[in-house]
Amino acid sequence: MRNKSWLLMFFPMGILFLGIGTLILKKNLIGNSEFLPWVAAVVVSAFCLQVFLQRKRNLLAIWIFPLVIYFSSIGLVMIARLKPELFIPQLRWLLIGMAVFLLVVKYADRLQEFLSYQYILGLCCLILLCSPFLFGTEIGGSRNWIVFGPFQMQPSEFGKIFIVLFLAAYLSEHKNVLTLPSKRFVFLYLPPLRFIAPLLCIWGIAILMFVLQKDLGSALLFFGIAVFMTYMATGSRSYVFLALAFFIIGAVVSYFLFGHVRVRFAVWLNPWADPNGQAYQVVQSLFAFGTGGIWGTGFAHGHPFFIPEVHTDFIFSAIAEEFGLVGSMTIILAYFIFFYLGIRIAMNCKRDIHILLAAGCATIFFLQSFIIIAGVTKFLPMTGITLPFISYGGSSMVSSFILAGFLVALSKKENTGG
Amino acid sequence: MVKRSIKKYVWHSTVFLFGCFCCLLIYIIYLQVIKADDLASNPLNQRTTAVEADILRGSILDAKGRKLAFSSQVGSRSYPMGASMAPVTGYIGEKIGNAGVESFANRQLLGLTENLSRLGPIAQLFVSDKGNDVKLTIDADVQQTAYKALENHRGAVVVLDAQTGAVLAMVSRPSYDPNDIEADWETLNKQTDSPLLNRASQGLYPPGSTLKVMIADAALKEQVTDLQEVFNCTGHLDLGGGYILQESHGAVHGKVNLEQALTESCNITFATLAMRMGATKLDNTFERYGFRKKLGNEIIESMPHLPEFSKLNQGDIAQVGIGQSELLVTPLRMAMLAAAFANHGVIMQPYLMDEVITPGGIIIEKNQQRQWLQVTSPEQAGLVDAFMEKVVLQGTGTAARISGIRVTGKTGTAENSGGDDHAWFIGSADVRGRKLAFAILMENSGGGGTEAAPIAKKIIVDLLEK
Secondary structure (H helix, E strand, C coil): CHHHHHHHHHHHHHHHHHHHHHHHHCCCCCCCCCHHHHHHHHHHHHHHHHHHHCCCECHHHHHHHHHHHHHHHHHHHHHHHHCHHHHHHHHHHHHHHHHHHHHHHHCHHHHHHHHHCHHHHHHHHHHHHHHHHHHEEEECCEEEEEEECCEEECHHHHHHHHHHHHHHHHHHHHHHHHHCCCEEECCEEECCHHHHHHHHHHHHHHHHHHHHCCCHHHHHHHHHHHHHHHHHHHCCHHHHHHHHHHHHHHHHHHHHHCHHHHHHHHHHHCHHHCCCCCCHHHHHHHHHHHHHCCCCCCCCCCCHHHCCCCCCCCHHHHHHHHHHHHHHHHHHHHHHHHHHHHHHHHHHECCHHHHHHHHHHHHHHHHHHHHHHHHHCCCCCCCCCCCCCCCCCHHHHHHHHHHHHHHHHHCEHHHECC | CHHHHHHHHHHHHHHHHHHHHHHHHHHHHHHHHHCHHHHHHCCCCCHHHHHHHCCECCCEECCCCCEEEECCCCCCCECCCHHHHHHHHCCEECCCEECHHHHHCHHHHHCCCCCCCCCHHHHHHHCCCECCEEEECCCHHHHHHHHHHCCCCCEEEEEEECCCCEEEEEEEECCCCHHHHHHHHHHHHHCCCCCCCCHHHHCCECCHHHHHHHHHHHHHHCCCCCCCCCEEECCEEECCCCCEEECHHHCCCEEECHHHHHHHCCHHHHHHHHHHHHHHHHHHHHHHCCCCCCCCCCCCCCCCECCCHHHCCHHHHHHHHCCCCCCEECHHHHHHHHHHHHCCCEEECCECEEEEECCCCCEEEECCCCEEEECCCHHHHHHHHHHHHHHHHHCCCHHHCCCCCCEEEEEEEEEECCEEEEEEEEEEEEECCEEEEEEEEECCCCCHHHHHHHHHHHHHHHHHHC
């Protein structure tokens, strides 16, 4: 089984080939064959990487990379269909992502040393997240971009990596102190303030991002990951209550202070009040889900362009329209399987820090896909954030590959019990 | 021990997140299965229009297969007969919606007989990029002849095949050119003479004396008179309460029987008959003639407006007898009334859409001719029909007389609040083995005998020559 695991790559590759084939037949990609060498490069690298990854891992790790390529293939095919001019850039980002992934897996041992410098990690995270305040540019309504010359990046995407690393390192070391019940506050058991300060700091930053950068999605993501990892490390419900209280207060205050928060909330409660104005995107996204129905309209036969910015945040709606419930279910299920693999990798680790790191990586993937899918379906208020590996975006692609790299690295035999 | 507890909490979180995952899954199933149809058919969902925009719309054909509307490429639409056919074809425009056949046969013209668009890849096997042709009962010759005959009068002409119910012509003037509808839209909407209104089936007018054919039949059926009774028309009728009904134009018909009264269109006689019948029997008569029954098919019509019979006083009842009071009907309904007498008391279901033909030439829908109402006995229908022939031969409708052709008719000169009288002429003619029933209405044009009857003659003569 292990030596044949490269066969798994045929499934995502099939999606890629059939998708591109359909688009060529539908004449969406005609007169532009420049992408072919890039596709070839992606295919070859994907197979090589999978063969390389087969060695020295446990059985779980074999599935991670094919799943990643499965998501990426769907993303590539959808981007080729929705925004053909971004197809080659996305292929390029995928190649870069795979290279970074390889580096992370290969040099994981050395990277582990960084985990000792937990406060430096925390500081890096802080700098990354705060950098847009200083030299950020507003793109698509959120001030969370940094532009140097031709390159744009979203520092919050990389902040994700550092926050998982920092929380894993910090919590694994301080969890005994953090679980030490020293002060009783109503029904909450809290340790001295200096121990929970870093956590409060993260929660505070999340709220700040929420308010100042209008980046509701990332704020929710950072906040969520901090709460989940704290609970995983300490098992203390007090932190969860504290965090929820913090969150509710923050949400209520920002609701009354900031127009954009009120708008998002109103749109969520009743998008039909203003279907052609503020709620246009969400309403069009709902129409996409309805029009898709169970079987979808068929790839390249739908009309996803009624949704503005469909190739980034709303790519899932386009998938749901053209592939129907069948397609949307498959993808959600694949994300859950990916998450579950990550948790299983965590369960197989020996050291606390590794358990937390693996579980953190898995959880952040889950939270990110959950937040955006819930947003485009109006299950939760819409918060702009990318769908990992599927949405267009270099920062998102590279950072997701780094996190996936951690998961594979942590499944190394010497780390695990099995 | 410590490690175990971390794993325990990781597991707790996993279970919690699995719960969230299940909720989202159920919600998406709800969205894409249960709510799907609502969302897909929501009027704000432009996808339906977008799907339609990709289909080459089928042609609208007349009874002889001539093109009334066609698309040479996706998104374009031509109407070769322009304004004369506009009340039939209607129009279609991205911003202005659609009307007429373009509206009610929209699905057929697009070939969307079943909604297959959400069957995923399978749908692509069935969805054609070319819509079906719709063949109408309209005869372009009749339509154009009638349109020309109306000249510049505001009005309408409806021609039916009395034996089948097929609508051969549905003319309304003033009209508009559906080829340029989008460019002219604002002007057309501002025009006070309502060119967008299809007067033939949606314009409401008092029927005036044309209604007397129905009153004559009803009076005989209700036995409030017979063929022998002689009425004395003195030119006015005291209705009591100080109200006196005057014969129009101060005419005095003297001693007349029912046949003569109809031929001369004697108001005094028919007002008397209406009063003899009273509100209930009049009410029943309108019911029997289907004035409250919807057509219930593709023809978009305005329902006739009937007075509240229970609240009518004697004066109003007398007015109903001569087709006035609050009574309002469409020219289509009056053509159907004329058809009843031409077709042994049977009104056939009027219809406009005859066949739906696929691009491959297969007929997938075909109209079934059927009886709509039996309004009176064949004998009595024959009797009234004979009276109506007399109207044309020697009565008020002599302007429609054509030697060698049997033409029946009844004139009407309807008073209205909008100015001069409306001129009416309803009747039937045997043209080339077909019994054509027609109604001609000309707004504020004067007497039915002098204005509308000649139009009927023009149309019939023209058709005989074709």
